[in-house]
Amino acid sequence: MNRIKIILVDDHQIVRDGIKALLSDTSYINIIGEAKSAYEFFDLLKIETPDVVLLDISLPKMSGIEVSKILSAEFPEIKKLMLSMYVSEDFIFNALKSGIDGYLPKNTTQEELLFAIKEVYEGREYFNKSISDTILKSYVKNAKYGNTVSDNNLGSLTKREHEILFYVVEGLSNPKIAEILSISVRTVETHKTSILRKLDLHSIVDLVKFAIKNNIIEL
Amino acid sequence: MNRIKIILVDDHQIVRDGIKALLSDTSYINIIGEAKSAYEFFDLLKIETPDVVLLDISLPKMSGIEVSKILSAEFPEIKKLMLSMYVSEDFIFNALKSGIDGYLPKNTTQEELLFAIKEVYEGREYFNKSISDTILKSYVKNAKYGNTVSDNNLGSLTKREHEILFYVVEGLSNPKIAEILSISVRTVETHKTSILRKLDLHSIVDLVKFAIKNNIIEL
DNA sequence: TAGCCATCTACGTGTTTCGCGTAGATGAAA
DNA sequence: TTTCATCTACGCGAAACACGTAGATGGCTA
Numbered sequence: 001m002n003r004i005k006i007i008l009v010d011d012h013q014i015v016r017d018g019i020k021a022l023l024s025d026t027s028y029i030n031i032i033g034e035a036k037s038a039y040e041f042f043d044l045l046k047i048e049t050p051d052v053v054l055l056d057i058s059l060p061k062m063s064g065i066e067v068s069k070i071l072s073a074e075f076p077e078i079k080k081l082m083l084s085m086y087v088s089e090d091f092i093f094n095a096l097k098s099g100i101d102g103y104l105p106k107n108t109t110q111e112e113l114l115f116a117i118k119e120v121y122e123g124r125e126y127f128n129k130s131i132s133d134t135i136l137k138s139y140v141k142n143a144k145y146g147n148t149v150s151d152n153n154l155g156s157l158t159k160r161e162h163e164i165l166f167y168v169v170e171g172l173s174n175p176k177i178a179e180i181l182s183i184s185v186r187t188v189e190t191h192k193t194s195i196l197r198k199l200d201l202h203s204i205v206d207l208v209k210f211a212i213k214n215n216i217i218e219l
Numbered sequence: 220m221n222r223i224k225i226i227l228v229d230d231h232q233i234v235r236d237g238i239k240a241l242l243s244d245t246s247y248i249n250i251i252g253e254a255k256s257a258y259e260f261f262d263l264l265k266i267e268t269p270d271v272v273l274l275d276i277s278l279p280k281m282s283g284i285e286v287s288k289i290l291s292a293e294f295p296e297i298k299k300l301m302l303s304m305y306v307s308e309d310f311i312f313n314a315l316k317s318g319i320d321g322y323l324p325k326n327t328t329q330e331e332l333l334f335a336i337k338e339v340y341e342g343r344e345y346f347n348k349s350i351s352d353t354i355l356k357s358y359v360k361n362a363k364y365g366n367t368v369s370d371n372n373l374g375s376l377t378k379r380e381h382e383i384l385f386y387v388v389e390g391l392s393n394p395k396i397a398e399i400l401s402i403s404v405r406t407v408e409t410h411k412t413s414i415l416r417k418l419d420l421h422s423i424v425d426l427v428k429f430a431i432k433n434n435i436i437e438l
Numbered sequence: 439t440a441g442c443c444a445t446c447t448a449c450g451t452g453t454t455t456c457g458c459g460t461a462g463a464t465g466a467a468a
Numbered sequence: 469t470t471t472c473a474t475c476t477a478c479g480c481g482a483a484a485c486a487c488g489t490a491g492a493t494g495g496c497t498a
Contacts, residue, residue, distance in 0.1 A: 158474060158475080160474075171422045183477085184477060184478085186476090187477055190477075190478095193457070196456095205388060208427040212431060378445090379446065379447095402447070402448085405447090406448060408485070409446090410447095411485085412486075422485095423484090439498105443494100444496105445492100445494090447490095447492075449490085453486080454485065455483075456483065456484085458481100463476075467471080468469100468472095
């Protein structure tokens with residue numbers, strides 16, 4: 001069995017150290033890199049290709065869920081194991097929708113973490129019991145009250161539109177976004193129009209609320 | 220009267236023991252569980268449903284305020300009584316915003332603790348005198364100096380500005396707001412300018428985030 | 439009472455954004 | 469090869485924003 005190549009993405013030094021300590025004496029695991037932000041991670045990805053990414057859900061600027069979405073679209077072969085302090089329904093649903101392969105709370109045990117890594121590495125999914133309970137509970141609730149699971153059309157956005165969406169809800173002006181992306185202001189406007197249309201939203205106010213609900217930005 | 224079911228959440232063994240000692244010889248109180256972290260507490264919540272939670276404000280990882288927010292959202296029927304070493308304005312304001320039902324300093328008496336538990340159990344609020352004094356003092360200070368609020372500057376907004384703010388973050392356009400309030404669009408714009416200036420914000424995106432943080436709108 | 443001040447109202451001007459429509463270039467898929 | 473999605477860009481009129489000014493009103497107080 002080849003050693004499983006892993007990249008850690010978490011903004012807290014202590015957490016990264018903790019995970020490294022948990023994994024260090026396991027012969028078949030090889031931590032090839034770590035990043036404290038989405039940007040760092042994507043830079044790292046240019047020179048290293050991991051088998052599994054351990055993703056913190058709450059990262060500064062771009063959330064782990066956003067990272068997961070992009071990975072799902074661009075590098076579907078990389079497995080994504082999400083670590084989170086939160087086990088609330090919203091977080092879990094959004095994480096699921098972003099295409100993650102597993103989800104663990106941060107107070108997990110070494111055994112569970114190792115098991116989860118092996119599971120996702122071998123192409124299966126792994127969800128911590130409290131996570132699957134939450135999912136189950138939600139299904140039961142929906143079945144009971146006839147509610148539909150909140151759905152969105154984030155997946156229908158293109159990579160470029162995701163990028164624009166992110167800058168918009170960060171509060172950047174159109175000219176600023178145009179400058180960053182080296183495109184014309186008119187193009188930024190066109191993308192924004194497409195985003196609002198695809199998400200069936202009708203104002204920037206709605207877009208910001210949508211972004212917060214879907215963990216694209218943090219409050 | 221049914222016995223009031225209580226869960227203690229505090230990361231210090233000694234504090235938990237102290238509270239248990241304070242409550243042990245009271246017939247109508249039943250401590251059904253204790254947790255030393257938010258995680259433990261939420262795990263406990265899957266098997267036990269308390270009437271009242273005694274929450275320490277400072278917990279490792281997830282603070283008591285965070286716990287309170289989640290409880291308010293997911294289990295609004297569970298009453299939340301916060302215990303804190305701190306009586307500073309900031310803590311109190313944040314605790315209030317998280318939806319707690321009562322707030323006590325840790326050096327409270329047995330009588331006061333029992334009274335507070337009964338009050339919140341029966342659907343009322345209870346704030347220790349030093350807490351309400353702090354709140355009162357803050358209000359007086361605001362009235363006196365106008366805009367030196369520690370937490371945010373919401374208090375410095377006029378009634379009209381509050382009104383406009385609400386409509387704006389609801390996603391209404393300026394002409395629509397003008398129509399509703401029977402004032403000119405230009406006036407709406409002026410108010411919006413004042414709001415942004417007073418709150419030290421620089422875009423509608425920031426304003427929406429601010430409004431969500433301050434419970435002006437729900438997601 | 440007179441003066442001060444906060445509040446609500448409104449406008450001017452120039453820049454930016456929005457809504458709606460059109461459209462060329464490119465690359466991947468059928 | 470044709471088709472389709474995507475990214476790019478512009479025109480135009482309406483709306484929104486930034487920054488400034490300013491009249492009317494009503495409450496407080498020197």
